[in-house]
Structures are given as C-alpha cells and as structure tokens.
Amino acid sequence: MRTPIIAGNWKMNGSLALLEDFGHAFSEAALPESIEVVILPPFPYLANADEAFEASLVQLGAQTVNPEEQGAFTGEVSASMLKEFGVRFVLVGHSERRTLFREDDSAVLARARAALNSGLTPILCVGETLEEREAGRTESIVLGQIDAVLGELDSQQRRELVIAYEPVWAIGTGRTATPEQAQQVHAAIRQHLHAYEHELGNGVRLLYGGSMKADNAAQLLAQPDIDGGLIGGASLKTDDFLAICHAAG
Numbered sequence: 057m058r059t060p061i062i063a064g065n066w067k068m069n070g071s072l073a074l075l076e077d078f079g080h081a082f083s084e085a086a087l088p089e090s091i092e093v094v095i096l097p098p099f100p101y102l103a104n105a106d107e108a109f110e111a112s113l114v115q116l117g118a119q120t121v122n123p124e125e126q127g128a129f130t131g132e133v134s135a136s137m138l139k140e141f142g143v144r145f146v147l148v149g150h151s152e153r154r155t156l157f158r159e160d161d162s163a164v165l166a167r168a169r170a171a172l173n174s175g176l177t178p179i180l181c182v183g184e185t186l187e188e189r190e191a192g193r194t195e196s197i198v199l200g201q202i203d204a205v206l207g208e209l210d211s212q213q214r215r216e217l218v219i220a221y222e223p224v225w226a227i228g229t230g231r232t233a234t235p236e237q238a239q240q241v242h243a244a245i246r247q248h249l250h251a252y253e254h255e256l257g258n259g260v261r262l263l264y265g266g267s268m269k270a271d272n273a274a275q276l277l278a279q280p281d282i283d284g285g286l287i288g289g290a291s292l293k294t295d296d297f298l299a300i301c302h303a304a305g
C-alpha cells in the first residue's frame with residue numbers, strides 16, 4: 057500500500073501570522089493518521105514552521121534547493137541547510153521554476169541529486185502545457201521529463217522519489233484536470249515506472265497538482281493511480297487544506 061501524501065506549496069505567499077494559524081489548526085484538529093501531510097512555506101518561515109508543527113503530524117518541505125553544498129551562490133540555499141530546519145521534502149522541477157527561473161531538465165536532475173545526497177525526498181514535478189496537450193504530446197513530454205531524472209539515478213535513488221503530475225494549464229488557473237484526464241496520465245506514468253523496474257511502479261507515489269480544491273479533491277484522490285495531491289492556492293486556507301487532508305484519509 058502506498059501512503060497518500062497531501063503537500064501544500066505556499067509558493068511566495070504566507071506570513072508568520074498564517075503560520076501561527078496553521079500551527080493551531082493542525083495541532084488541534086486530528087489529521088488522518090493514514091496519510092502524510094507536508095507544508096512547504098517560503099524559506100524564511102522554515103524555523104518557525106519547524107516549531108509550529110512540532111506537536112503535529114505535519115512534515116516540512118522546501119520549494120527548491122541549490123545543487124551545490126555551499127559557496128558563492130548569492131540568494132541560494134543548500135540541502136544541508138534545509139536539513140537543519142527539519143525539512144524532509146523538496147520540490148524539484150516545479151513548472152514555475154522551469155519557466156520563470158529557466159531550470160531545464162539538467163538543472164532539475166542536479167537538484168534532485170543534491171536532495172537525495174542529503175537524505176531529502178525530492179518531489180519531482182512534471183507536466184505539459186496546453187499547447188503540448190492539444191498537439192497530443194502530453195505523454196511524451198511528461199515521460200521525457202521523468203526519464204531526464206530517473207534515467208540518471210540508480211535503482212535505490214529512484215525508489216526514494218515522489219512524482220507530482222501537474223498539467224501546467226491547471227496550475228493556479230482554477231481549471232482542474234478531470235479525474236479521468238488525471239488518471240490517464242498517472243496510469244501512463246506508473247506503467248512507465250514498471251518498465252524501469254516492477255517494484256518502482258508499485259512503490260512510487262504519484263501526486264496530482266493543479267487547482268486541487270476541497271470540492272474536487274475526493275474525486276481526484278479516488279483514482280487508482282493518484283496517491284495524493286500537491287496543492288497551491290487551497291493550501292493557504294486552514295479549512296480548505298484540512299478538508300483536502302480528510303478527503304485523502
């Protein structure tokens with residue numbers, strides 16, 4: 057059985073006050089024990105988040121990591137620094153990083169390696185644009201992004217990854233993939249993982265991301281190959297995010 061993950065990517069949003077709200081809401085409300093819950097706040101809030109979620113089941117994630125260990129890389133943060141603040145997960149290849157910060161497949165691979173070398177779990181994000189979908193290229197784009205990373209890792213490292221399928225046209229647009237559309241791509245990803253190694257296909261958790269909300273989460277999460285969600289906008293409201301956690305539990 058794959059344990060579902062619900063991960064909240066705050067992006068460049070939030071505040072100390074919001075963190076405090078989450079700390080209260082998530083320590084008081086019983087989260088389902090059958091799932092993992094991860095919150096990924098901006099870097100400056102990690103220390104406070106580590107404290108705020110100390111008594112809860114919430115785990116911490118970061119939104120990116122630099123491939124280098126240390127040095128003259130102004131503005132950047134390394135995996136070992138994240139570890140010092142209790143971070144367990146890190147996003148790599150989010151479409152906003154790929155587009156706005158020009159991170160290509162080799163940059164994504166370098167970040168995934170840095171995370172794995174420090175014992176962090178990379179959440180590898182993949183997804184097609186609307187144009188690519190309409191041209192019938194969804195699977196080749198998504199599987200290509202996966203191969204660019206998995207093809208360079210060893211079998212043990214591959215098993216440590218989490219993969220998030222996030223159609224670019226569904227991120228922050230309010231336009232969600234239908235459960236059938238999402239399941240179709242998830243099934244193709246899982247089949248592709250099986251081709252690497254049977255156990256890999258069975259074990260790797262595949263999250264869906266892109267306008268997942270309290271009112272559509274249950275249907276998406278009910279799909280056989282969807283093992284959780286990566287949530288942006290709806291992870292900024294305690295009630296909405298809790299409702300999504302309960303839809304997974």
Ligand code: PGA
Pocket residue numbers: 065222226227228229230265266267268286287288289290
């Ligand atoms: P969204 O973002 O839920 O606001 O669409 C998802 C993401 O970017 O991970």
